[in-house]
Amino acid sequence: MKITYPERLRLANLPTPIQPMERLASAFEGPNIWIKRDDFSGIGLSGNKIRKLEFLLADAVNKQADVVITCGGIQSNHARATAVAAAKLGMHSHVVLRGSNTSARDGNLLIDLLVDADTTYVTPEQYEDNLNVMAGIAEEYAQNGKKAIVIPEGGSTSLGAWGYVAALEETLGQLKQDKIDIDIMLCAVGSGGTYAGLLLGAVMLDVNFEIWGVNVCDDAQYFNTIVNDIAADFRKKFTPDLQWKQEKLKIIDGFVGKGYGLSSVDEINVIKQVAQLEGILLDPVYTGKTMYAFKELIRRGEIPAGKNVLFWHTGGVFGLFPKRDLFF
Numbered sequence: 001m002k003i004t005y006p007e008r009l010r011l012a013n014l015p016t017p018i019q020p021m022e023r024l025a026s027a028f029e030g031p032n033i034w035i036k037r038d039d040f041s042g043i044g045l046s047g048n049k050i051r052k053l054e055f056l057l058a059d060a061v062n063k064q065a066d067v068v069i070t071c072g073g074i075q076s077n078h079a080r081a082t083a084v085a086a087a088k089l090g091m092h093s094h095v096v097l098r099g100s101n102t103s104a105r106d107g108n109l110l111i112d113l114l115v116d117a118d119t120t121y122v123t124p125e126q127y128e129d130n131l132n133v134m135a136g137i138a139e140e141y142a143q144n145g146k147k148a149i150v151i152p153e154g155g156s157t158s159l160g161a162w163g164y165v166a167a168l169e170e171t172l173g174q175l176k177q178d179k180i181d182i183d184i185m186l187c188a189v190g191s192g193g194t195y196a197g198l199l200l201g202a203v204m205l206d207v208n209f210e211i212w213g214v215n216v217c218d219d220a221q222y223f224n225t226i227v228n229d230i231a232a233d234f235r236k237k238f239t240p241d242l243q244w245k246q247e248k249l250k251i252i253d254g255f256v257g258k259g260y261g262l263s264s265v266d267e268i269n270v271i272k273q274v275a276q277l278e279g280i281l282l283d284p285v286y287t288g289k290t291m292y293a294f295k296e297l298i299r300r301g302e303i304p305a306g307k308n309v310l311f312w313h314t315g316g317v318f319g320l321f322p323k324r325d326l327f328f
């Protein structure tokens with residue numbers, strides 16, 4: 001199917017490479033492993049969010065926004081990527097962060113401040129109402145004659161999902177060229193947009209491998225609903241003829257561990273193992289948990305030897321620094 005994309009800015013360094021992980025595959029004693037390096041999508045911009053932002057910020061530019069407002073945890077990769085991209089586009093950014101203004105100026109928060117994002121710190125309870133909090137901030141900007149647009153948490157809207165439709169198309173071209181026939185793609189699921197985009201792309205491009213998402217918070221039921229909702233909105237707004245295949249959805253539950261943003265010793269050890277065997281830096285909140293899930297699925301025999309697996313490195317390296325004390 002020839003895909004017609006909505007308007008898009010070119011902010012990321014694309015295509016990101018696909019690399020074999022032979023030393024890790026040998027240590028895991030299971031499938032052949034490749035890694036898609038979306039951590040290479042840019043420096044300050046790095047990770048999966050910039051792919052969504054190429055579409056979301058094209059919309060902001062069209063609407064002649066002066067300010068971009070978004071939200072996330074205190075170490076949100078999405079908030080940081082949005083703030084950096086806004087700076088690059090000459091827009092102001094304002095991030096609503098779940099946490100306190102006494103938090104260490106470290107990791108992603110350091111970068112938010114470096115690019116001069118305005119910050120509003122909220123409690124977890126206030127954060128639950130983040131859309132209204134952001135709407136209130138947008139209203140204040142409007143009263144001062146500034147046009148602000150709100151990007152919901154994680155950029156996980158139907159427009160943002162286009163970023164991972166495009167990422168899948170890019171990847172299929174690379175796999176074809178390198179003659180790699182994969183059986184399973186694996187990615188982290190935090191707010192659902194990356195996974196939803198990959199699955200929408202898989203339906204549009206009629207791929208025959210499986211795409212598994214490992215939820216790093218909440219549970220499979222929660223994300224089944226989120227992904228189906230994003231897909232429904234996507235079809236309504238962009239592709240009414242697309243036959244959504246709900247049965248393709250596969251959220252691998254059971255690896256939230258100690259909770260969102262909290263790391264177990266096993267997760268930290270996998271991050272060390274990947275760094276030491278491959279020179280690749282995973283993050284503690286998303287890709288580290290997902291790599292631990294992958295290792296466990298192999299150990300349990302759920303991904304047998306001989307299978308070809310592509311692991312999405314969706315970025316997040318700045319999240320390592322505030323967690324330094326867990327590593328030694």
Ligand SMILES: Cc1ncc(COP(=O)(O)O)c(C=O)c1O
Nearest residue numbers: 077190191192193194286314316
């Ligand atoms: C590094 C990283 N990987 C994966 C994810 C998950 O992506 P999504 O929010 O689209 O589910 C996020 C954000 O939540 C992230 O920051």
